[in-house]
Amino acid sequence: MTNLLLLVPIALLLGAIGLAAFIWALRSGQFEDLDGAAMRILNDDED
Amino acid sequence: MPQSGEVDFADLARPGPGGAMQLELMVPEIHCAGCIARIESTLRAHPAVTAARVNMSSKRVTLSWLADQATANEFAARIEALGFSIQPVEAGGSSEDHDKARGRELLSAMAIAGFAAGNIMLLSVSVWSGAPDATRALFHWLSALIAIPAVAYAGRPFFRSAWAALKARSLNMDMPISLAVVLACGMSFYETARGGQHTYFDAAVMLLFFLLVGRYLDHQMRARAHSALSQLKSLTAKSALVVQPGGTRLNTPIADITTGMTVFVGPDTQVPVDGVILSGSSDIDVSAMTGESIPQPVFEGATVHEGTINLTGELDIQVSASYGDTLLASIVAMMEQAETTKARYVRLADIAARIYAPMVHGIAALTFFGWLWASNGDWHLALVTAIAVLIITCPCALGLAVPVVQTVATGVLFRNGILLKDGAALERLAQVDTVVFDKTGTLTLGRPQLVPPAVMDIDQLAIAAGLALHSNHPLSRAITALAAQRNIPAAPIDEVVEQPGAGLHGSYRNTPVRLGSRTWCTSEPAKCHAPPHQLEICLKVGNAKVHTFRFEDELRSDAKDVVADLQRRNLPVALVSGDRPHAVAHVARTLGIANHLAPWSTEAKASYVTGLNNSGRKVLMVGDGLNDAPALASAHASMAPSSATDAGRTAADLVFLGDRLTPILIAHDVAKRARRLVMQNFSLALGYNLIAVPLAVCGYASPLVAAVAMSSSSLLVTANALRLRLHAGPAGKLSNTGPAAAVAPHDTSRSAA
Known part of the structure; x- marks a missing residue:
């Protein structure tokens, strides 16, 4: 039972971090221009 | 089509945050990393620019700058100086913004529902495998803690639409969905508080997740259709060169042009108005308007229409119909008229929903009253069973049946260049x-091709190509294309003059040469020697016999x-x-x-x-x-x-x-295979219900049964849709060229012409 009290919150926290990261990426427009992102890696003078 | 520079971009700029101005431009020719770097660095080099960003997917440039230090037209000119053409983006982009916002909302709702469904399922699996009392209670409470906020957030698209339908006194598919999810959560919470054995949190959240997947796919398809349309619309923004009384030419937006004005149209441009030719002669390509494949020679007094293409000469045209009254505008009006009648088509999914929603409600209500009667007024048992029926019948598979198939079909079509x-x-x-x-x-193909004669005189073709180089006429282009294709260099011709509507003349090694209609070369009355589906063009070198080239609009x-x-x-x-x-x-x-x-x-x-x-x-x-x-x-x-x-x-x-x-x-x-798969998916969903609903009505739908039935039917439907991909065999054999191979010959012939 004590294990569970520790492990379940940890599991949930890890999941929640992933979710938060995804939502942050979505909100900050990381998915707006998928074609452009693939091309930009070729430009070395990006600022 | 030269169009930029004729538009005043200052009208398109909007004030942004912090006293900056913002402008969005479409640059259709962005296609590589180099384009992005060139445009962005050029714009950022300007001291007033605060941000410049190219969006490759939508081919747009968004930039903002300090309002008092530069004008929009300056930036447009900078991009054009790099060799890109610019199209203004129509101001009415609000529907597009709305699409984007809705897509984002669905995606975050899906993420939340997915997260919640995964975690609750883990907890539920331990409950089903026999967790003892205290652990079970803890897990139920944890599930409630995750499920209730998740449902409140991820369920919003469904709740909103159900509420709207309710206000309009109608039923839609979202009604039973909302009801099932809310009731399931409420009842499970009550069970949790009571320390009961069965909760349906997992089913409720999983239901939302599967449905959101379907909704998101459907939304993506529609949004793509919208953006394709708005891109085409923005290409039609045009202006014209109006001839002022003093003889100067002024760029004027097409909407400001009125009857009686005189408009100048240069060679190889689209005619922007309906009108009568005041001066000049030319050949007009009317194929877009009438389907007629040969360009028409036009002279003073002839009528020309908006949308046709002026090929060879310069024209001054007196405007006879103002903006919105042209032949083109009347065609667009006819098109819109026809579109509204087509909107009456009812989609398969909507037909299914119309039958489904009332049936689900009916069965759930019957179950409730049936159990109330059978159990002598045990409303708790009756309610639990009725909610189980609602959850079981909920259209997971039905919600995925159509969008998954259509998304897969779109992918298959796209790979075939459609x-x-x-x-x-x-x-x-x-x-x-x-x-x-x-x-x-x-x-x-809509472009005339030279019919190669049995014996080709290389010198004649070289001279013809030398003359044809100086003309935009489609037949001239066909000659130069054939010469280039056979590696025959064009002969150098001096003093070339094009007489629009007739032909070209020049001199080759001090011999006069002429290329054009038979009348132009021989001054004998027009008499076509070619078969009726072919066109001919004549070449006369000095006093030698006339040589004829024949053309055909190739199939x-x-x-x-x-x-x-x-x-x-x-x-x-x-x-x-x-x-x-x-x-x-x-x-x-x-x-x-x-x-x-x-x-x-x-x-x-x-x-x-x-x-x-x-x-x-x-x-x-x-x-x-x-x-x-x-x-x-x-x-x-x-x-x-x-x-x-x-x-x-x-x-x-x-x-x-x-x-x-x-x-x-x-x-x-x-399309036929997709329809078959959609029908199969509907029958799968129906078959699932035929098995699951009687179980639920009889009270055997435990949370475990609900979860297994729901996810397996959804997976089955998705897997069935993916068969469209595997099955692409016969179509692939028919085409034996992918989109890339299919496009290539088209492009090379264009560049050769």
Whole structure:
């Protein structure tokens, strides 16, 4: 039972971090221009 | 088409945050990393610019700058100086913003529901495998803690739409969904508080997750269709050069042009108005308006229409119809009229929803009252069973049945070089029973090709190519293209003068040479020696005998096979064209089409299609020109080649790339298979309900049964849809060229011309 009290919150926290990261990426427009992102890696003078 | 520089971009800029101005421009030619770097660095080099960003997916540049230090036109000029053409983005982009916001909302709702479903399922699995009392209670509380906020957030799209339907006193699919999710959560919370054994948190959240996947796929398809349309719309923003009393020419937006003004039109540009030629002569390409493949020579006093292309000479045109009254505008109005009638088509998913929603409610209500009666008023038991019925019957599989198939079908079509504008079009394409073709630009390539004579005199061709280099006339381009193809260098010709509407003359090694109509070369009365479906052009070198080149608007290479294949599929084929009757008859004979009609006007074409519709036929119209657009819009389903006019592509449901017609067969195959798969998916969903609903009504639907049944039916439906991909065999064999291979010959011939 004590294990569970520790492990379940940890599991949930890890999941929640992933979710938060995804939502942050979505909100900050990381998915707006998928074609452009693939091309930009070729430009070395990006600022 | 030179259009930029004629638009005042300052009108398009909007004030942004912090006293900055913002501007969005479409740059259609962005296609590589280099383009991005050049545009962004050029703009950022300007001291006033605070941000410049290229969006490659939408081909747009967004920039903001300090309002008092620069003007929008300056930046437009900078981008143009790099060699890109710019299209203004229409101000009415709010629907697009709305689309984007909705897509984002669905995606985050899906993420939340997915997260919640995964975690609750882990907890539920331990409960089902027999967790003891205290652990079970803890896990139920944890599930409630995750599920309730998740449902409150991820369920919003469904709650909103159900509420809207309720206010309009109607039922939609979202009604039973919302009811099931809310009731399941409420009842499970009550059970948790009571320390009960069964909760349905997992089922409720998983239901939302699967449905959101379907909704998101569906939304993506529609949003893509919208953005394709708005791109085409923004391409039509135009202006014209108005000749002032002093003789100077002034850029004027097309909306400000009124009757009586004089407009200048240079060679190789689109005529922006309807009017009468005041001075000048030229050849006008009217193929987009009428389907007629030969350019028409025009002189003073002739009438020209908006949308045709001035090829060779300079013209001053007196405007006879103001903006909105032109022939083109009337065609667009006809198109819009036809679109509204097509909007009455009811999609398969909506038909299913109309039957489904009342049935689900009915069965759940019957279960409730049935159990209330059978258990002598045990309302708790009756309610639990009724909620279990609602959850079990909820249209997980049904919600995925159509969008998954259509998304897979769009992918398969795309790989074959076919762009689908919306999912309903795919359903309609599967139903067609008649095919109507346009001729010029659809069955044919729409550009005249030199018919190679048995013996080719290389010197003659070299001289002709040397003269033809100086002209934009399609026949001249065909000559230079053939010369380039055979590696024959064009002979150097001096003093070349083009007489619009007649031909060219010049001098080759001090011998006068002429290229043009027979009259132009021989001054004998016009008498065409070519067969009626061919065109001829003559070359006269000095006093030697006239040499004749013959041209033909070449059929697409697979036109004959495609027509024969369509006829084998029991689809009657008709040919309706605006071109000369004998030219149309020749094409019809070659392809084996008995039913050919010409020369037909735009209205006649549209009413022919409408007539077929009214007699119960479901017409697939394939066309490309402006004159086909109303017919395309009124047909049950429509396709256009990518070389079509803007109006043609806007009106068509599907657009295919390349120089071949085989995509028509592929699209028809895919549409039919997609329809079959949708029907199979509906039967799978129905079959699942036939097994699961009686169980639930009898009270055997434990949370475990609900979870297994729901996820397995959803997976089954998705897997079935993916068969469309595996099954792409026969279509692949037909095409044997991917989109890349299909586009390539088209592009090379263009650049050679």
